[in-house]
Amino acid sequence: RKEPPEGSHTFASGWGVLKYGDVDDPERLQGVYLDTISMKKCQDIYEDKKIYHGQICTYSEGKDTCRMDSGGPLVWNQQLLGIVSWGKDCGKKYPGVYISVPSYLKWIYSEKMSLKN
Secondary structure, three states: OOOOOOOOEEEEEEOOOOOOOOOOOOOOOEEEEEEEEOHHHHHHHOOOOOOOOOEEEEOEOOEOOOOOOOOOEEEEOOEEEEEEEEOOHHHOOOOEEEEEHHHHHHHHHHHHHHHHO
8 A cells, every 4th residue: 555645634633632722631532634744845844743654644734643642543545544643733734643554554464373383
């Protein structure tokens, strides 16, 4: 599998807070539509943090996953694309950063096979 092109529409879900500064968790599972951005654009925004190969960035103005959403899914074309990792200010001005599942598929399969043996 490959990663989507820049501007692809994805969907993230989780049980985290609804906005930066909230302390109460929602009573229902939440979801948000987000667009992918290039690693270069993501790195330009996060000047002080390193964006690595194996990460995916999304940005849709004013939208993102938030505190306590880490570990949740990022879906594209009805397939798991990423795992919520980190961000800043819950999407106010910064992209969300996800672990790219396609980048780790070979490792995931090898770990799965080692468990069978």
